[in-house]
Amino acid sequence: MRKIKRFIQLGLSIILMGALLLFANESGYADEASVTVKKGDTLYSISQKYNLTVRELKEYNSLTNNTIYIGQKLVLPVLYKPEQMYSVVGGSFSKKDNAKKQIGKLKKEGIDATLTTKVINDKTYYRIQAGVFSKKANAEKQKKLLQKNGIKDAYIATYNTLHINGVHLGSTYGQVLQQFRKPMKTEDHLNIRSLYYVGDGAGIRVNFNMKDGSIFGLQAYPEYLKLRNLPIHKNQVINEYGYPNKVQKVSCYESATCGQYIYQFNKNELIIQFDRDGKTVQYFDLKKMH
Template identity: 75%
Template sequence: MKKIKRFMQLGLSLLLIGSLLFFANGTGFADDHSVIVKKGDTLYSLSKKHNLTVEELKSFNGLENNTIYIGQKLLLPGLKESEPMYAVVGGSFSNKENASKQIAVLKKKGINATVITKVINDKTYYRVQAGVFSKKGNAEKQKELLRKNGIKDAYIVTNKNLQVNGVYNGSTYSQLLQQFGKPVKTEDQLNIRSLYYDDDGAGVTVKFNMENGSVFGLQVYPEFLKLSSLPKDKSQVINVYGYPNAVKNTSCYESATCEQFIYQFNKNKLIIQFDRDGKTVQYFDLSKMQ
């Protein structure tokens, strides 16, 4: 069984190397988070404040030395991913065509929107989403705009970006180690690193930018980790992530069929695959949508 699962890990790792198939989920994505340098700030003080190393902060911003100046804008990798964002949503249709008609009306009025789905108790519902915003005030304005244009039940959904054990796309590699712990060994293949926490298989496989250490792909296998913070079964997954945007059956080892929960939010996609028993989490696969 473990040999089969190691084979599955290899296949998924190779999948990270190649092109992944993604589908969009909404418009008006949240802006990158940044900080403006104030009097008394140093790279060291800012790195400590935002749980980064000085080298990560320098590399992410293309700084050749430790000099910064008042008023300078610095990007903070990973921080924006963990802050709340606000999606503007309206309607709930059992028929996708009805949601599409609403979107067509909005587009004629210059409002960009898209259809999103939620699968609740095996039934798919279609909703209109008109943006994801980093500032609640902008989401409130968009909500009122939708209501004025016929979506009377428009509301705001507060979400954080998709994550696995507190690691987001945009987190740094050192932040990942803080969340998962130091592995007993690692293996590198191009820009993919496999982290082993025991001798049986890689508990974490991460794709990250070697220059600035920014994570943009992550696979996690609970079987090879001793973490109580990871949801282990379907009921725990729903408690942590809510109902998925889509549900898919896929072939897995020994010609079995495994179920996947698919979540999408703000250009991020999370696939959680369950074992053939239909409830035990097999792996988490977090990726950046194109």
């Protein structure tokens, strides 16, 4: 029985590696985000060509000195920007039932409206959301439809696709490496890859779709990343993501209580958990909504 179990795990690992090869070259980075060293190239000449510093090139490629060789692939630190989406929103109710009544009326008119919430200064507000669009023109049409049906304060809210450091669901493994840099080591278990950067803990855990290699889950632990542009304090989180849709308390280590900010957008969910001090980020968890 143990042999069969090991065989199944080995087979799944092979499938995972095969999926990764569909979108990553032998260095583990996307082709369009790397450069191959040619005769006469130096770190300085490459850095000048791509508007980088030598230090950035060395850090992103884990180089301890300035020596490079012909044929070597160097990753370029290209920052990915999350896609902008347009959401049609209306109303701001302090009572949930009032928002639900308005949604019921809209549905009778054939408008697919749903309830959404925002927590601002510990108070929950209930709002009507009537679609998420990639094109602003389509959102404008939906806004006018809502206004015609009595939601006079309907407006278009611009949101970024939920992400962690620019990586969103559907991104590739190459984009993960671009945003978080090459790890010291990796570990694979079924369709989960753990990336280690600092200390003994995994800084990143990535869940892969075995069919196309895209990401359907991403967890990040700032304590094991030491990444400067990742928000690690509550005020930085609000500056990056805005006010959350939900706030809740959960049990964490040593019987303590930790707070969570929960962001929900376009059927994706980002949970950000704070430490016992209520300010410092413990982890980010990006996944599909259940």
